[in-house]
Amino acid sequence: MKALKLTVAALVASAAFAGTAAARDQVQVAGSSTVLPYAKIVAETFGETFPDFKTPVVESGGSSAGLKEFCKGVGEDTIDVANSSRKIKDSEIEACKAAGVTEIQEVKIGYDGIVFATDAGNADLALKPEHLYKALAAEVVVDGKLVANPYKKWSEVDASLPDAEIAAFIPGQKHGTREVFEEKILAEGCKEAGAQDVIKAAVSDAKEQLAKCVAVRKDGMAVDIDGDYTETLARIASNKSGIGVFGLSFYENNADKLKVATVNGVVPSTETIASGEYPVSRPLFFYVKKAHMGVVPGLKEYVEFFIDDQMIGPDSPLAEYGLVSAPDAEREEIRKAFEAGNML
Amino acid sequence: MTDLASPTVRVSTRPAETRRDIGIKRRYAAERRFRAYGISAIVLGLFFLAVLVSTVVSKGYTAFLQTTITLPIEFSEKVIDPKNERATDAKQLMTANYPLLVRDALVKQLGLDATKRPLVKQATDMISASARTQLRNIVVADPSIIGKTVPVTLLAEANIDSAFKGQIDLSVAETNRKVKDRQVAWMNELADAGILKTSFNTGIFTFGASSRPEAAGVGVALIGSLYMMLIVLVLSLPIGVAASIYLEEFAPKNRLTDLIEVNINNLAAVPSIVYGLLGLAVFINFAGMPRSAALVGGFVLTLMTLPTIIIATRAALKAVPPSIRSAALGLGASKMQTIFHHVLPLAMPGILTGTIIGLAHALGETAPLLLIGMVAFVVDFPGSPLEPSTALPVQIYMWANEAERAFVERTSGAIIILLIFLVFMNLGAILLRRRFERRW
Numbered sequence: 001m002k003a004l005k006l007t008v009a010a011l012v013a014s015a016a017f018a019g020t021a022a023a024r025d026q027v028q029v030a031g032s033s034t035v036l037p038y039a040k041i042v043a044e045t046f047g048e049t050f051p052d053f054k055t056p057v058v059e060s061g062g063s064s065a066g067l068k069e070f071c072k073g074v075g076e077d078t079i080d081v082a083n084s085s086r087k088i089k090d091s092e093i094e095a096c097k098a099a100g101v102t103e104i105q106e107v108k109i110g111y112d113g114i115v116f117a118t119d120a121g122n123a124d125l126a127l128k129p130e131h132l133y134k135a136l137a138a139e140v141v142v143d144g145k146l147v148a149n150p151y152k153k154w155s156e157v158d159a160s161l162p163d164a165e166i167a168a169f170i171p172g173q174k175h176g177t178r179e180v181f182e183e184k185i186l187a188e189g190c191k192e193a194g195a196q197d198v199i200k201a202a203v204s205d206a207k208e209q210l211a212k213c214v215a216v217r218k219d220g221m222a223v224d225i226d227g228d229y230t231e232t233l234a235r236i237a238s239n240k241s242g243i244g245v246f247g248l249s250f251y252e253n254n255a256d257k258l259k260v261a262t263v264n265g266v267v268p269s270t271e272t273i274a275s276g277e278y279p280v281s282r283p284l285f286f287y288v289k290k291a292h293m294g295v296v297p298g299l300k301e302y303v304e305f306f307i308d309d310q311m312i313g314p315d316s317p318l319a320e321y322g323l324v325s326a327p328d329a330e331r332e333e334i335r336k337a338f339e340a341g342n343m344l
Numbered sequence: 345m346t347d348l349a350s351p352t353v354r355v356s357t358r359p360a361e362t363r364r365d366i367g368i369k370r371r372y373a374a375e376r377r378f379r380a381y382g383i384s385a386i387v388l389g390l391f392f393l394a395v396l397v398s399t400v401v402s403k404g405y406t407a408f409l410q411t412t413i414t415l416p417i418e419f420s421e422k423v424i425d426p427k428n429e430r431a432t433d434a435k436q437l438m439t440a441n442y443p444l445l446v447r448d449a450l451v452k453q454l455g456l457d458a459t460k461r462p463l464v465k466q467a468t469d470m471i472s473a474s475a476r477t478q479l480r481n482i483v484v485a486d487p488s489i490i491g492k493t494v495p496v497t498l499l500a501e502a503n504i505d506s507a508f509k510g511q512i513d514l515s516v517a518e519t520n521r522k523v524k525d526r527q528v529a530w531m532n533e534l535a536d537a538g539i540l541k542t543s544f545n546t547g548i549f550t551f552g553a554s555s556r557p558e559a560a561g562v563g564v565a566l567i568g569s570l571y572m573m574l575i576v577l578v579l580s581l582p583i584g585v586a587a588s589i590y591l592e593e594f595a596p597k598n599r600l601t602d603l604i605e606v607n608i609n610n611l612a613a614v615p616s617i618v619y620g621l622l623g624l625a626v627f628i629n630f631a632g633m634p635r636s637a638a639l640v641g642g643f644v645l646t647l648m649t650l651p652t653i654i655i656a657t658r659a660a661l662k663a664v665p666p667s668i669r670s671a672a673l674g675l676g677a678s679k680m681q682t683i684f685h686h687v688l689p690l691a692m693p694g695i696l697t698g699t700i701i702g703l704a705h706a707l708g709e710t711a712p713l714l715l716i717g718m719v720a721f722v723v724d725f726p727g728s729p730l731e732p733s734t735a736l737p738v739q740i741y742m743w744a745n746e747a748e749r750a751f752v753e754r755t756s757g758a759i760i761i762l763l764i765f766l767v768f769m770n771l772g773a774i775l776l777r778r779r780f781e782r783r784w
Binding site: 024026028030033036037039040041043044047048049051054055057058059060061069072076077079120227228229230249250253254255256317 | 438439473476477512513516519520521522553554555556628629632633634635636714717719720721722723724731732742744745746747748749
């Protein structure tokens, strides 16, 4: 027993020293939980198609966390690819540059639709950004004045909506989805409801105007969900009249439990999102370190495989899972831009 | 005497019963109440445990069953190696169109028209996409199989698996579910023919992570957890025991040792994510160790477990009666001989119990692993603790966030596996204590 323990200890110690010297032979990816399922499918298929390379490791954790790891520097102890459900921010590019990551390639993989859904047992729901704004904003306009949101039931917002208490499960601040929700729904609804003009008259600063438009009520009718869509699904299961925000792919996987709402009369589907008819969608990206290309085996091949039509095309496994493919011309452009080595 | 007389007079005025009342009834009642509280606390605890275990088991036992489809696959040379290049070009066998073999076999079995593509696609969708690698591995392992027809057991696609287990509500409109009516008909047809059936799911133990639920397993996570537990055991047991022996037996009692003791007790209560931050800063960013590796995870969990082991070991050493030490010293043993020959063996059951509880605690941790990159999708098995891997609780967490219905049962299945490990570890702790415990 003693001898065994000693040998194991020696092995661990030697492994610890060898570890700093051993080269990494595996692509490492981190970032957005929205991109994660797509990246997983690509990584797995990549590993099966290219037996010479190891299957890339895909970490979860969120767009911001992934980009932070990405911008730590260049070298084998840093990740190669950061998945992101939003565009990289200027401040993040600067942080990258300060740490020596000067060459970043941006790759768009397609679009993701954001849908509103309620329990499958409910009646059909036709939403407009205006409805959601009125139901969920912290302050709304009543008789030309900004007042704390007085609405308690959906039917008070609009007669076409159900006669049920307002309960909405929206993505929390740490999610990239929240930004899209604010931009495409709340800000839009703010405009439609005519609240923007009233706010403009009251506040002069443009940033504050927008902040007032997208401020969500805090009286418990709008619930921030910091977890994943599974949590939103569980909330809807326990509160049947609640409305939740989901990714299109998540909805499609649970279409037997959920009823999707139309937005401006358009049913969300990969077709209506690709054509731009359905208003709430966003592009998905990943970012690659050029300095790691040729150093980490399989990195270049992984990226090329990812943006190939067999992965992100209209009949690909990613599209089947719920990714909205970019139009043909745009996909061609994405590939050309990567080939040319265009950098941010 | 008059002083004494007056109380007797007073007492005699009261009835005899009250004189003897020393609160006996009240005290018995209090005791009964206290016992009732205790029993109700235990019953409540057991109730919650029963609810937890029964929900996990009722949701998760199906994860240990997997629907498979056994088809006679014709390893046709026309498909695998049409130009007969396999002797010269090794790639030929790797890149061959294996899904076509499955398609042909299924079309034949169901008697479909191979030219009707949407129909054939629906049929092939019933079989897991992992069939490609499965068939490839068969051919690569034994190329002489080409040209023969061999029955191969393939995994059914996850939605078919769920439907066959009755987890999909087929009364929902066809467009709103992943399994189509035609597929259900085929499924029943194949089941009647004995081709499609459920059997024990060994894959959940042996497969790595996968985006396809039917091909996903906790294999990589098990290996990762095993590596980490070994590292934690090998590092934290000697360090923890050495530290506590010194602190308990040799160190002078002064302000410094008091301060150390307070700090150790505090460290035992520090949230585990803090150790993750520390591990990221020290082991990965400073020492340059690889991300996502079980080695770093093991180091981080060692730091987390050390305070628990030190506290348990010190308590065990303290429980050894001083008479043992005095006797040994009196017979001429040195201090070190006293400790290693007499005190430590007597304290061993307590130390091992503390170690196992610390290990069990470390086995269930996810938070510190998040920051060092072990909450990850890892397909390849780690050959050493330096290669990327995950851990059991991480796998549970990642499956819980998946959108596919089939991952629901797998999440509970993985919880059952983790619980079984924990039960065995705690059982081991109890057995060790029973076996070696000595009472004075």
